[in-house]
Amino acid sequence: MADACCGSEAAEKASCCNDRSRLIESSGSKDCCRSKGTAKAEMCCNDPGTMATKDASSCFDQTRAENGPTQSRLVTEAGERLTYHIYGMDCPSCAMSIEKGLSQLENIEAVKVNYNTAKLQLVSKDRLSFERVEHVIQKLGYRIEPLKQHTNVRTYDIEGMDCGSCATSIEKHLQTLPSVRSVSVNFSTGKMKIDHESHVEEVISEVAKLGYKASLLSKMSPRKDETLAKNSAATKMLISTGILIILGLVSAYISLPKPLANLLYAATIIMVGYKPFKSAYFAIKSRSIDMNVLMSAAALGAVIIGQWLEGATVVWLFALGTALQNRSIAHTRNSIRNLMTVAPAEAWIKAGSQMIKKPVEEVSIGDILIVKPGEKIPLDGVIVQGESSVNQAPITGESIPVDKGIHDHVFAGTVNESGALDIQVTKLVEDTTLARIIHLVEEAQEQKAPTQAFVDRFARVYTPVVFIIALCVMVLPPLFIGNWGNWFYKGLELLVIACPCALVISTPVAIVSALGNAAKNGVLIKGGTFLEKAGAINAIAFDKTGTLTAGEPKVSEVKLAEASEIELLSIALTLETRSTHPIAKAIVDFVKDKGIAPQSGTLFKTIVGKGVQATINGQVYYAGNRRLFEDLDIPVNDRYAEAQGLKQKGRTVVFIGTGHKLMGIIAVADTIRPTTIKTLSQLRQVGVGQLAMLTGDNEETAQFIAQEAQISRYFAELLPEDKVKAIKQLQHEGYNVAMVGDGINDAPALATADLGIAMGGAGTDTAMETADSVLMADNLEKLPHMIQLSRKALSIIKQNIWFSLIIKAIALMLIFPGWLTLWLAVLSDTGAAIIVILNAMRLLK
Numbered sequence: 127m128a129d130a131c132c133g134s135e136a137a138e139k140a141s142c143c144n145d146r147s148r149l150i151e152s153s154g155s156k157d158c159c160r161s162k163g164t165a166k167a168e169m170c171c172n173d174p175g176t177m178a179t180k181d182a183s184s185c186f187d188q189t190r191a192e193n194g195p196t197q198s199r200l201v202t203e204a205g206e207r208l209t210y211h212i213y214g215m216d217c218p219s220c221a222m223s224i225e226k227g228l229s230q231l232e233n234i235e236a237v238k239v240n241y242n243t244a245k246l247q248l249v250s251k252d253r254l255s256f257e258r259v260e261h262v263i264q265k266l267g268y269r270i271e272p273l274k275q276h277t278n279v280r281t282y283d284i285e286g287m288d289c290g291s292c293a294t295s296i297e298k299h300l301q302t303l304p305s306v307r308s309v310s311v312n313f314s315t316g317k318m319k320i321d322h323e324s325h326v327e328e329v330i331s332e333v334a335k336l337g338y339k340a341s342l343l344s345k346m347s348p349r350k351d352e353t354l355a356k357n358s359a360a361t362k363m364l365i366s367t368g369i370l371i372i373l374g375l376v377s378a379y380i381s382l383p384k385p386l387a388n389l390l391y392a393a394t395i396i397m398v399g400y401k402p403f404k405s406a407y408f409a410i411k412s413r414s415i416d417m418n419v420l421m422s423a424a425a426l427g428a429v430i431i432g433q434w435l436e437g438a439t440v441v442w443l444f445a446l447g448t449a450l451q452n453r454s455i456a457h458t459r460n461s462i463r464n465l466m467t468v469a470p471a472e473a474w475i476k477a478g479s480q481m482i483k484k485p486v487e488e489v490s491i492g493d494i495l496i497v498k499p500g501e502k503i504p505l506d507g508v509i510v511q512g513e514s515s516v517n518q519a520p521i522t523g524e525s526i527p528v529d530k531g532i533h534d535h536v537f538a539g540t541v542n543e544s545g546a547l548d549i550q551v552t553k554l555v556e557d558t559t560l561a562r563i564i565h566l567v568e569e570a571q572e573q574k575a576p577t578q579a580f581v582d583r584f585a586r587v588y589t590p591v592v593f594i595i596a597l598c599v600m601v602l603p604p605l606f607i608g609n610w611g612n613w614f615y616k617g618l619e620l621l622v623i624a625c626p627c628a629l630v631i632s633t634p635v636a637i638v639s640a641l642g643n644a645a646k647n648g649v650l651i652k653g654g655t656f657l658e659k660a661g662a663i664n665a666i667a668f669d670k671t672g673t674l675t676a677g678e679p680k681v682s683e684v685k686l687a688e689a690s691e692i693e694l695l696s697i698a699l700t701l702e703t704r705s706t707h708p709i710a711k712a713i714v715d716f717v718k719d720k721g722i723a724p725q726s727g728t729l730f731k732t733i734v735g736k737g738v739q740a741t742i743n744g745q746v747y748y749a750g751n752r753r754l755f756e757d758l759d760i761p762v763n764d765r766y767a768e769a770q771g772l773k774q775k776g777r778t779v780v781f782i783g784t785g786h787k788l789m790g791i792i793a794v795a796d797t798i799r800p801t802t803i804k805t806l807s808q809l810r811q812v813g814v815g816q817l818a819m820l821t822g823d824n825e826e827t828a829q830f831i832a833q834e835a836q837i838s839r840y841f842a843e844l845l846p847e848d849k850v851k852a853i854k855q856l857q858h859e860g861y862n863v864a865m866v867g868d869g870i871n872d873a874p875a876l877a878t879a880d881l882g883i884a885m886g887g888a889g890t891d892t893a894m895e896t897a898d899s900v901l902m903a904d905n906l907e908k909l910p911h912m913i914q915l916s917r918k919a920l921s922i923i924k925q926n927i928w929f930s931l932i933i934k935a936i937a938l939m940l941i942f943p944g945w946l947t948l949w950l951a952v953l954s955d956t957g958a959a960i961i962v963i964l965n966a967m968r969l970l971k
Contacts, residue, residue: 210246210259212239214268227262236491246270249491249554282318282329284311285339286452290582290630291416291589292338295405298412299336300329314634315568316455317343337405337418391434399425399441402448415589417625421952427618428948431611439949440622447956454963455635457970468520468539469560473504476548486555495549497542503549505538506558511548517541521559522903523648563902566652567645575654577923578633585626596620615948616941622951623937628958632926635962639969640919649912650900659881660899660916665816665861666809666909667853669872670828673885673906674819674835675796679708681716682777682795685768689782689789692722698782698792700724701738701749709778709794710738737780749782760788777827798834801905806836808910812917816861820849820875849875866901866909883909919969926962933958 215221221239224246228237236249248259256272263270287293293311296318300309305324312318318340322329326342333340399422406422409415421444428437475482476494486504489495494510497503503516515527520539527543530536536549538558555561574582600617604610637654644651651657668674686694699717702710703724717724727740727747736757737750748754760783768791772779777793806817819840821828828842841852853875856863865872865879868886876882876897884897886904901908937954940946 208248208272210248211271212244212246212263212268213271215239215244220268223266224263224268227266228259231258231262279319279321280326280329281343282320282333282340283343284316284318284333285341285456286448287311287313287316287338287455290585290634291414291625291627292418295409295412295414295416295418296333296336296338298414299408300332302412303332314638317568335404336408337401388434391438392429394438395425395429395441398445402441402444415593417627417955420593420621420625424618424622424948424952427614427621431614433615433948436948440952443949443952443956447952447960450960451631451956451963454960454967457967468502469558470502470504489551489555491551491554493551495547495551497547497549499542499544499546501542503536503538503540503542503547505549505551505555506553507536507549507551509534509536509547510550512545514545514547515543517543518903519648520646521563521648523646523908524903563645563650566650567641570641570651570653570656573653573655575633575637575658577658577927578637578654581629581633581927585630588626588629589624592620592624596624612944619937619941619946619948619951622948622955623934623941625955626930626934627955628933628962629927629930631959632930632962632966633923636919636923636926636966636969639966640915643970644912644915647908647911648902649908649915650902651912651916652898656881656898657916657919659862660864660912661920662862663864663881663913663916664814665818665856666814666864666866667818667820667849667856667875667879668837669849669865669867669875670819670821670823670831671796672868673866674798674802674837675831676799677796679712679778679794679796681712681792682797683772683793684790685793686790687783687788694782694790694792695720695722696725697742697747697789698749698780700727700742701740701747701782704730705732705738709780712794713780713792746785747782748784749780752779752781755781755783755788758785760786798831799905801907802835805906805909809913812910812914814913816856818852818856820844820852846872846874850878853878866906883912915969922966922969926965929965930958930962 212221212224215224224239225237228234228246228248233250234248236247238247239245240247260270284293284296287296290313293313296311297309300306300320303322303324305322305328307321307323309318309320309322318333320329330340330342402418403422405416405418409419421440425437425440425444428434428440469486471486472483473486473489474496475484475489476496481496489505495504495507499514509530509532511532513529513531516530516536517527518524518537518540520541521537530547535552536547537560538553538555539560553559596617599620600614603613633654637657640657641651641654651660671677684691684694689697695717698713699722702713705711725742727742729739729741729746731739733739733748733750733754736754737748739746739748741747748758772791772793777795780792780794781788782792783789809817816839817837819828819832819835819837821831821840821842822844823831823842825842828840832838832840841848844852849872853863853865857880862881863879864881864883865875866883866885867876868884876884882898884900885906886901899912901912933954937946937951941951
């Protein structure tokens with residue numbers, strides 16, 4: 127029997143069934159369907175936030191169900207992640223407020239608000255309605271809207287593309303299909319994103335018509351038919367090679383009948399040329415001129431004028447060059463794809479007293495992973511039991527394992543070196559730091575650098591212009607001076623030279639190689655644009671705290687006045703133990719390390735801007751700055767000179783005393799990172815001439831830290847807007863400026879600089895999202911590598927472009943004297959492309 131639902135009496139009732147895949151209008155009521163539940167029908171009302179019984183399902187929005195690919199979901203199932211857009215946030219603290227507000231809702235398993243993208247991601251332990259979420263958001267003063275989910279956008283791997291024109295041909299052909307809304311093929315990554323209503327098999331079939339292999343992107347290993355296809359292609363190549371070799375040997379000793387020789391040449395052309403001929407047909411059909419069209423035209427033209435050997439050689443050389451290019455490009459693309467295999471596909475989960483092996487996709491936030499020594503960590507999490515050294519090289523590029531203990535964060539794909547670890551999962555498999563790295567690098571590969579965009583524009587003009595010239599050469603001269611066969615042959619040579627394959631491929635392969643190298647070494651560069659910018663950097667500005675320095679103050683000196691060291695430190699520990707200030711924490715850690723116990727204190731009080739106080743054994747004690755003790759009329763003049771000396775050394779001075787006397791002072795300093803001086807020296811060696819430090823500290827502290835870090839230029843007492851002015855000043859002086867900071871506090875300066883570089887990306891999602899490039903480790907060691915790699919990439923790109931243009935120019939000059947043969951023209955094109963690729967692949971090492 128159906129249960130009635132609560133809410134307005136006028137609410138329209140609807141019976142629910144187990145199948146949630148459809149919505150049926152009948153007799154004024156709606157059949158709301160559930161994916162899970164009992165066979166018994168439940169009554170639900172229009173209000174998704176109301177339920178009659180614990181078994182009743184909330185209704186969900188189907189307002190756009192008739193439109194097919196987009197729909198808004200207003201109910202989240204248990205363990206399901208939904209994304210919403212938040213309107214009205216004007217600073218990162220707004221995002222924190224929303225996270226805290228939503229965390230108080232029952233059944234919330236995880237909540238994440240990204241201020242930069244204005245997106246909210248929710249994971250619930252049980253079913254949760256949109257209205258409950260919306261109510262909390264509205265109370266906080268913001269507006270929420272579910273993001274539309276494009277369910278029919280799929281990603282495919284495309285095999286066989288060897289230049290950008292192949293990608294263009296696939297796009298143009300698929301755009302002619304009525305079931306395809308949009309399609310984008312990226313040559314650099316070998317991926318196709320397509321929004322279509324047709325079956326996957328139909329898309330794969332249409333791509334196959336063009337001579338390429340499409341497969342729906344998945345984590346599964348290559349299927350057997352892919353291996354068979356590759357073996358088949360290799361077999362054809364071997365047979366055709368054998369035929370040409372036999373013909374060459376036989377013709378050297380005996381004269382074969384011409385019909386028989388031509389028949390063997392034809393067999394070679396058909397076996398090896400079937401794929402490019404088929405691709406050319408569909409390319410022409412979709413009004414695209416790619417290398418398959420040009421090579422097919424050249425081969426068939428050679429046959430028409432009776433040059434069967436030339437035609438067979440053209441097809442064979444083209445197929446050989448294409449195979450070598452595909453092999454090389456696949457190796458380059460795998461520089462990123464291999465990252466996907468870093469993290470294990472399964473994980474051992476603690477379930478009570480037992481251990482269960484699960485696929486990582488089925489592991490939830492809060493589950494406890496068991497990771498034995500020598501095993502890879504499958505998901506991001508926090509250590510709840512055990513200690514070990516963890517090799518973080520796959521994420522941060524650090525060569526030395528990092529010691530980890532309870533409460534420390536670990537990342538998917540890193541290796542547990544020694545002790546057994548119990549790790550509480552903090553991120554789902556698609557949200558791990560490793561997954562984000564792969565996603566960001568693949569996105570970066572899809573973005574065209576300025577040089578690549580220029581080359582593509584040049585190629586779009588060059589190819590049709592030379593194609594038209596080739597046709598004119600074939601037709602016009604014979605009309606006036608005769609010799610049709612000779613001019614037709616020259617036109618065929620021009621057709622081959624019209625293919626700008628080496629030129630077009632020169633930039634993207636170099637960029638993909640460089641981005642892959644950087645990612646494997648713990649550096650994320652967000653695209654070819656920023657890679658080129660990094661190569662042009664000649665000045666770098668560093669934030670001081672947390673960048674040049676460790677960002678963790680430590681006690682450097684203790685000066686006694688009217689107390690013993692143990693008494694002074696015990697009082698200091700008691701006073702500072704309840705404070706959250708970084709300086710207080712440094713003092714507490716220092717005293718605890720010495721094994722000194724605190725005393726019993728009461729009436730703790732914070733004196734804003736000056737320090738703290740507490741009553742210990744009936745006596746009021748104070749810890750704070752000089753102003754605090756001057757206000758208390760406690761003489762500190764005898765210690766003032768000493769305190770000033772410490773201040774000039776970059777120390778922060780804390781005075782300790784009672785209402786009547788000064789007991790001593792404790793100096794706290796933010797120390798220079800051990801790697802800072804070495805890194806700055808390496809940057810100078812790679813040609814970065816101007817190094818500057820930006821800090822909010824006073825002049826004396828800034829000067830001392832600059833001297834210690836061996837930086838000749840610094841800007842002190844800066845507010846965030848002042849850091850922007852400092853960056854602009856360096857730019858006005860003619861420098862290409864990079865800014866290195868933590869990605870949050872230095873956001874304005876990072877945005878103003880020609881290149882923004884965030885540190886510690888492995889620990890902060892914000893840094894990974896906002897900066898132009900990210901150093902995954904929390905140190906500067908990889909910065910010289912990034913600059914050097916970028917400069918080498920720019921150098922190789924220039925080499926490739928000039929080499930491609932010079933080869934084309936030489937080939938063009940050799941045509942009209944008659945020194946260039948058709949097979950030499952093909953060899954110059956495919957050979958140049960292979961050389962360009964191999965040159966670019968040097969960036970992988």
